[in-house]
Amino acid sequence: MSIMETKKLLLVDSEVLPEVFSKVVMAKQLLISGKAKGVSDAVKKSQYKQKLIL
Numbered sequence: 001m002s003i004m005e006t007k008k009l010l011l012v013d014s015e016v017l018p019e020v021f022s023k024v025v026m027a028k029q030l031l032i033s034g035k036a037k038g039v040s041d042a043v044k045k046s047q048y049k050q051k052l053i054l
Contacts, residue, residue, distance in 0.1 A: 023047065 014022055027042035036042035 023043075023046045026046040027036070027039070030036035030042040030045050031039070036045055
């Protein structure tokens, strides 16, 4: 990123976003924490955890 470019961050209530956004965030957290072995594992686990939350 050059000096002239700036990042724009938005704070958004998760209730207004489509459900897929929360699943993507959950999958990324599983990957970063090492609780998922790969992307497909993270997707499966995030879908399972989403069902538990609902």
